[in-house]
Amino acid sequence: MPDGPGVGGVFVSSLTLTDFRSYARMRMTPDCNHPLVVLTGENGAGKTNVLEALSYLAPGRGLRRAGLGEVTRLDADGPWAVAASLQVAGDEVKVGTGLDPDGRPDGREVGGRRLVRLDGNAVANSNVLGERWSVVWLTPQMDRLFIEGASSRRRFLDRLVLGLYPDHSRQVGAYERVMRERNRLLSDKGPGADRAWLAALEARMAEHAVAVAVARLDFAGQLAGQLAEAAEGPFPRAELALDGWLEQVLADGTPASDAEAALKEKLAAARKRDAAAGRATGGVHKTDLVVTHAPKAMRADLCSTGEQKALLIALILANARLQAALRRQAPLLLMDEVAAHLDTDRRSALFEALAGLGGQCWLTGTDRALFQGLEGRAEFFDVADGHVRPSHG
Secondary structure (H helix, E strand, C coil): CCCCCCCECEEEEEEEEEEECCEEEEEECCCCCCCEEEEECCCCCCHHHHHHHHHCCCCCCCCCCCCHHHHECCCCCCCCEEEEEEEECCEEEEEEEEECCCCCCCCCCCCCCEEEEECCEECCCCHHHHHHCCEEEECHHHHHCCCCCHHHHHHHHHHHHCCCCCCHHHHHHHHHHHHHHHHHHHHHHHHHCCHHHHHHHHHHHHHHHHHHHHHHHHHHHHHHHHHHHCCCCCCCCEEEEEECHHHHHHHCCCCHHHHHHHHHHHHHHCHHHHHHHCCCCCCHHHCEEEEEEHHHCEEHHHCCHHHHHHHHHHHHHHHHHHHHHHCCECCEEEECCCCCCCCHHHHHHHHHHHHCCCCCEEEEECCHHHHCCCECCEEEEEEECCEEEECCC
16 A cells, blocks of 8 residues: 555545445455546446445445435335445555434435444444544536535535544534524524523524634644645636624634634524514525635636636645645545546646545546546446446457
8 A cells, every 4th residue: 555654544444335225235345555546438327326435434425415314226125225344554444434323214314313333332423433534525516616606615625624534424413403493593583582591502503603713723724834835837726814893803812712602692693684574694504615716816716627626626636735744644535437537637637635644535537538648546436237347458
């Protein structure tokens, strides 16, 4: 396993899927002798489904953000399951996750509960996975990140933050749950709802919001430093800013306790407006990630499609380098169809960068020719007819 000096990586040595998307049962065993794993096959063959399964080795809803019941294969007798063996810091770790089989027989109940096991032992929830390793992905749907609404960029940011702060998803989830409770109370009772109850909810919202904002700010600052240190190359240097009231208050030097008190006051003052709107009109759930193409001094949303893709790749690579530097462990990277719209020079530069991170990276593509030059440096698999087989060219 090609690790950098003092840097470990996450390598998948076996992956088994059961009733997952297009796979009734599939098992593959990468040899982990190369940092790059390449899956090639026609559109619709199931390449992205493999990456989605790997994304469930991390906290959250996977790279498609699908409902848990939606992942189960059509006409399956039971719910889906993913099992993997990982090589982490020289140790083998067995991971299993899937939909709770005690739900409906077809595994498609609304909601559902995800089960997680580590080395055969049940763990409380998927957040535990983020404490052991990080999984980062880039998909074609993310190509529109800079021109879509702020919610997509905020989710992207929060996913990256998890790489350094595994507790971040718990804080975000707790904030959103309390916010929904406050929304319901204001919707049912209006601004005249029990003031003590509202105050208690707003105090909890403020507490979680400050934790979320502090983690975002710290991560964004460190990522910005990593971006600034990057050598000039085919992926342009990006500059970052967080557009959010609370993040700005904290960035201005306000102590966390004072920022928390200020947010509580702001929420209390907004009760009438929020009751009329049916939602919280301000808070960390409104924060936006602003990315700028530094050499051009141009916001990412004004850049060309190719430049936006290059900026996105630059962010992913910088995040991977940051994790390797601070955690001494490179993340598991999942790159879906990432090479299709890059020119030859950028493809070569990307492959070199990925191979040098110290961890494993999975790439997909419809045409093996896109990965020319990786023969002998990557492990290739053919995906077709519900099977994933080692490729021999």
